[in-house]
Amino acid sequence: MSGDNDLIKLYSGRILALAADMPRTDPLANPDATVKKRSPLCGSTVTVEIKLVDGQISEYGQDxxxxxxxxxxxxxxxANVIGLTxxxxxxxxxxxxxxxKKDGPAPASPFDDLEVLRPARDYKNRHASILLALDATVEAIDQAEQSACA
Structure with missing residues (x-):
């Protein structure tokens, strides 16, 4: 039962507030790339749409x-991805x-708010879900850059 209590503590008020205030949920008109990523362990999915201008994210949508x-x-x-490379x-x-995975430092600004997820390091089955948005964004940038070169 203490494992259940630890998991309940993991879902802090700050994590729940971030989850409840999801930015950029509107689909983009004519995105340069769309990528859907799924965590096989828990079934979480994130779909990311982006537009790039001069190698920087100019528009971003997510489901x-x-x-x-x-x-x-x-x-x-x-909340922080616009303008990034x-x-x-x-x-x-x-x-x-x-x-x-290694209890390293939190990501630097503008992603330093991801520090709130540090307690999840002990829950390896949650790591893939936490990484989905960034994984999908990197893949979408790859696709958009490849399309621009084609």
């Missing part, structure tokens, strides 16, 4: 069907992964 942890991560991503998004994704 998030995930646990509160995945929603909180997507909320932080959606692939390198900046990859850096945030890699830092989040290190924070969860």
């Amino acid at each position: 998030v069907k995930a646990c509160a942890l995945g929603q909180a991560a997507a909320s932080v991503v959606g 692939r390198a900046e998004v990859e850096q945030a994704r890699d830092a989040l992964k290190d924070m969860l």
